[in-house]
Amino acid sequence: xxxxxxxxxxxxxxxxxxxxxxxxxxxxxxxxxxxxxxxxxxxxxxxxxxxxxxxxxxxxxxxxxxxxxxxxxxxxxxxxxxxxxxxxxxxxxxxxxxxxxxxxxxxxxxxxxxxxxxxxxxxxxxxxxxxxxxxxxxxxxxxxxxxxxxxxxxxxxxxxxxxxxxxxxxxxxxxxxxxxxxxxxxxxxxxxxxxxxxxxxxxxxxxxxxxxxxxxxxxxxxxxxxxxxxxxxxxxxxxxxxxxxxxxxxxxxxxxxxxxxxxxxxxxxxxxxxx
Amino acid sequence: xxxxxxxxxxxxxxxxxxxxxxxxxxxxxxxxxxxxxxxxxxxxxxxxxxxxxxxxxxxxxxxxxxxxxxxxxxxxxxxxxxxxxxxxxxxxxxxxxxxxxxxxxxxxxxxxxxxxxxxxxxxxxxxxxxxxxxxxxxxxxxxxxxxxxxxxxxxxxxxxxxxxxxxxxxxxxxxxxxxxxxxxxxxxxxxxxxxxxxxxxxxxxxxxxxxxxxxxxxxxxxxxxxxxxxxxxxxxxxxxxxxxxxxxxxxxxxxxxxxxxxxxxxxxxxxxxxx
Numbered sequence: 241x242x243x244x245x246x247x248x249x250x251x252x253x254x255x256x257x258x259x260x261x262x263x264x265x266x267x268x269x270x271x272x273x274x275x276x277x278x279x280x281x282x283x284x285x286x287x288x289x290x291x292x293x294x295x296x297x298x299x300x301x302x303x304x305x306x307x308x309x310x311x312x313x314x315x316x317x318x319x320x321x322x323x324x325x326x327x328x329x330x331x332x333x334x335x336x337x338x339x340x341x342x343x344x345x346x347x348x349x350x351x352x353x354x355x356x357x358x359x360x361x362x363x364x365x366x367x368x369x370x371x372x373x374x375x376x377x378x379x380x381x382x383x384x385x386x387x388x389x390x391x392x393x394x395x396x397x398x399x400x401x402x403x404x405x406x407x408x409x410x411x412x413x414x415x416x417x418x419x420x421x422x423x424x425x426x427x428x429x430x431x432x433x434x435x436x437x438x439x440x441x442x443x444x445x446x447x448x449x450x451x452x453x454x455x456x457x458x459x460x461x462x463x464x465x466x467x468x469x470x471x472x473x474x475x476x477x478x479x480x481x482x483x484x485x486x487x488x489x490x491x492x493x494x495x496x497x498x499x500x501x502x503x504x505x506x507x508x509x510x511x512x513x514x515x
Numbered sequence: 516x517x518x519x520x521x522x523x524x525x526x527x528x529x530x531x532x533x534x535x536x537x538x539x540x541x542x543x544x545x546x547x548x549x550x551x552x553x554x555x556x557x558x559x560x561x562x563x564x565x566x567x568x569x570x571x572x573x574x575x576x577x578x579x580x581x582x583x584x585x586x587x588x589x590x591x592x593x594x595x596x597x598x599x600x601x602x603x604x605x606x607x608x609x610x611x612x613x614x615x616x617x618x619x620x621x622x623x624x625x626x627x628x629x630x631x632x633x634x635x636x637x638x639x640x641x642x643x644x645x646x647x648x649x650x651x652x653x654x655x656x657x658x659x660x661x662x663x664x665x666x667x668x669x670x671x672x673x674x675x676x677x678x679x680x681x682x683x684x685x686x687x688x689x690x691x692x693x694x695x696x697x698x699x700x701x702x703x704x705x706x707x708x709x710x711x712x713x714x715x716x717x718x719x720x721x722x723x724x725x726x727x728x729x730x731x732x733x734x735x736x737x738x739x740x741x742x743x744x745x746x747x748x749x750x751x752x753x754x755x756x757x758x759x760x761x762x763x764x765x766x767x768x769x770x771x772x773x774x775x776x777x778x779x780x781x782x783x784x785x786x787x788x789x790x
Contacts, residue, residue, distance in 0.1 A: 244536055259534035259541055261519055261621055266534055266609070268667035269544030300668065301675055334541070346536055371658050372646035372690075382673040382685070383646050392543035393575065393666035398657040400576055410657070415647075 241323060243349040245316035247309040254348065263344055265334025269391030271343075272296035272304075277484050278327040278349070281318060282515070284484065288447045293331055296387045297343075304333045305345055313347035326352045328485050334390065356485055362492030362501055363481065365422070366407035367470055368398050373414035374442030385442045399423040407493070409481060414442070419468045421446075422481045425489070427468070428452065430478035430502050434462040448484050448512070455511040470494065478502025487512050516598060518624040520591035522584040529623065538619055540609025544666030546618075547571035547579075552759050553602040553624070556593060557790070559759065563722045568606055571662045572618075579608045580620055588622035601627045603760050609665065631760055637767030637776055638756065640697070641682035642745055643673050648689040649717030660717045674698040682768070684756060689717070694743045696721075700756035700764070703727065704748060705777050709737040712757075723759050723787070730786040745769065753777025762787050 244254040252258060264270040274289040290307050297304040310331060321327055327349050334344040377385045384391070402410035402423070410423040419427055419438055426446035428437045435456055437449050453463040473479050479491040479499060488509045490501040502508075519529040527533060539545040549564040565582055572579040585606060596602055602624050609619040652660045659666070677685035677698070685698040694702055694713055701721035703712050710731055712724050728738040748754050754766040754774060763784045765776040777783075 242537060254536060257532040257534050258536050259532050259538070261529060261533050261607070261623060262517060263534070263541075264671075266538075266540050266546075266607070267548075267665065268671055269665050270668050270671055271541075273542075300672065332536070332541070348536060368657055369651075369655050371652050371655050376644075376690070377646050380644050380646050382643055382669060382676045384669055384672050387668075389666075389668045390542065390544050391664075391666035391668035393545050393662075393664045394657060394659055396543055396545055397575065397659050401657045415651070 241351060243317045243320050245313040245347045247305055247313040247345050247347070249312040249316045251316055251320055258346065259334075259344060260337055262338045263334055263336060264338060265344060265390060267338065269389065269393070270300070270302070271332060271334030271390040272300060272302065272388055273333070273390055274331045274388060275484055276329040276331070277352075278318065278329050280325045283314065283318070283329060285447050285451060286314075288450070289331070289484075292388065292445070292447060293333065296389065297333060299381065299384065299387045300389065302333065302335050302343060304343055309345070310347070313345070317347050317349040321349055323351060328352055332390065352485060362490040363408040364406070364493035364496075365409045365411040365481070365491050366402040366405055367411045367413045367495055368401065370412040370414055370420055372442070373416040374418060374420050374438070375416065377442035386440070386444060388444055395423045406496070411494070413470060417469050419470065419473060425481035425483040425486065428480045428482050429468060429473060429476040430504060431476055433460070434464060436464050436466055436468060438468055439465045446482060448482050448487070452482060452488070452508065452512050455514060456508065459511055474499060478504060480508075516626060518592045518595050520588040520622045522580055522588040522620050522622070524587040524591045526591055526595055533621060534609075534619060535612055537613045538609055538611060539613060540619060540665060542613065544664065544668070545575070545577070546607060546609030546665040547575060547577065547663055548608070548665055549606045549663060550759055551604040551606070552627075553593065553604050555600045558589065558593070558604060560722050560726060561589075563725070564606070564759075567663065567720070567722060568608065571664065572608060574656065574659065574662045575664065577608065577610050577618060579618055584620070585622070588620070592622050592624040596624055598626055603627055607665065627760060637765040638683040639681070639768035639771075640684045640686040640756070640766050641677040641680055642686045642688045642770055643676065645687040645689055645695055647717070648691040649693060649695050649713070650689075650691065652717035661715070661719060663719055670698045681771070686769070688745060692744050694745065694748060697756045700758040700761065702743070703755045703757050704743060704751040705753035705779060706751055708735070709739060711739050711741055711743060713743055714740045721757060723757050723762070727757060727763070727783065727787050730789060731783065734782075734786055749774060753779060755783075
């Protein structure tokens with residue numbers, strides 16, 4: 241079940257084609273997106289996601305419609321939603337048709353996939369070399385490492401590679417040995433009463449990590465951004481993949497080596513779930 | 516003017532949407548493509564392009580339709596074409612809808628863009644760090660460096676960066692200093708009576724370079740694959756960007772330093788144009 245709206249506030253049948261073949265989103269993966277979680281009709285971190293979408297567009301030299309237009313599309317989907325309390329909202333803006341100058345924008349609403357909520361049982365990850373270091377990539381703007389781009393084939397390929405090798409997910413590591421991010425998520429570790437996430441160099445800044453760190457700090461945790469190696473992860477008191485829809489998935493295995501779920505998992509998940 | 520056909524041999528209005536919003540080509544840039552040149556109704560290197568499309572699909576863990584199906588789409592476009600003698604043919608296969616298992620495939624025919632044919636006047640290029648070495652990337656299959664993927668945003672971003680900095684095109688260089696490829700083309704240099712192109716590690720194997728080398732060898736040239744640095748390019752007797760549609764564009768400037776067009780340019784272009 242999918243709901244689909246354009247930014248004029250109109251709903252469309254998602255089974256009917258909406259995109260032309262000369263759209264640069266299809267031709268060359270030129271576009272940006274955001275994935276958000278809706279809980280009981282409330283969109284979480286909406287202004288943060290809209291701001292990141294604008295940054296992605298700016299870094300891609302694309303124009304995107306004003307925030308008010310996105311709200312029309314989002315409201316149309318929210319109003320029509322008759323399914324469970326939770327929903328995945330996705331905002332997409334492609335560069336548009338080769339001959340036009342307008343982006344192609346749409347909003348979809350879908351159910352939260354069962355599979356993504358592995359908070360309890362935990363997930364196994366395979367570390368994969370990203371081919372560059374985050375620090376170096378951050379100085380090369382054409383690599384678009386800080387952009388949530390629909391040119392997402394490498395991420396999906398990494399995920400498939402990990403699954404073909406018996407893991408649930410992939411974890412990118414830089415050539416300098418520093419952990420970067422998951423294929424579709426950020427990384428957080430616990431060390432004592434400190435939560436650590438890698439610096440934002442060469443990776444997508446995570447809105448959900450920011451949310452977690454905000455609530456964790458109020459709860460007495462120390463939070464910091466610092467470089468983490470694979471060895472740091474194995475030695476940590478807890479390792480999680482963090483993203484807007486899956487929230488907090490505990491990592492229970494790194495490259496087939498078992499690690500324990502932190503005893504603070506439920507507490508942190510509770511912090512992340514609160515408004 | 517664009518012609519559009521699906522692999523059932525039917526033509527469609529390219530101004531009407533053909534792609535659903537849940538197509539993985541739009542959602543995550545998952546798909547592969549080929550761009551071919553048609554001269555007087557003859558598709559150049561068709562079997563080579565179809566073979567490379569199959570390799571790209573295989574490396575992306577995608578199925579693509581049999582060759583015969585592509586021929587139906589291609590023939591529909593060729594038959595309907597009423598424009599100049601030359602045409603750009605584009606074959607695209609996306610992974611298809613999230614819920615289906617079938618790729619979305621289509622064939623388009625368009626005019627050769629005026630701008631791409633800069634064979635005479637030459638082009639200026641800006642070298643850009645690719646963030647990885649070709650040799651390293653070739654060992655990391657999830658980076659898809661040998662795949663002609665529609666997740667092409669980095670290539671287009673590099674091209675825009677080059678243009679914003681006064682150059683016509685971008686030339687990717689590996690972190691090891693070895694020249695890799697252009698944003699949308701391969702690189703060939705002349706050194707005496709030898710034509711040299713970089714090894715295929717971490718780059719897309721070029722069908723047009725293969726065609727050029729085949730005809731050049733028959734014409735008495737020595738041809739080889741070996742690593743090239745930026746210094747090698749500056750010291751060469753000629754440098755070209757080579758691709759199926761633009762054919763052979765002489766590079767006249769590298770990072771604002773002028774270089775001369777080889778006196779063999781017309782001869783090589785003639786070799787590449789012949790059947």
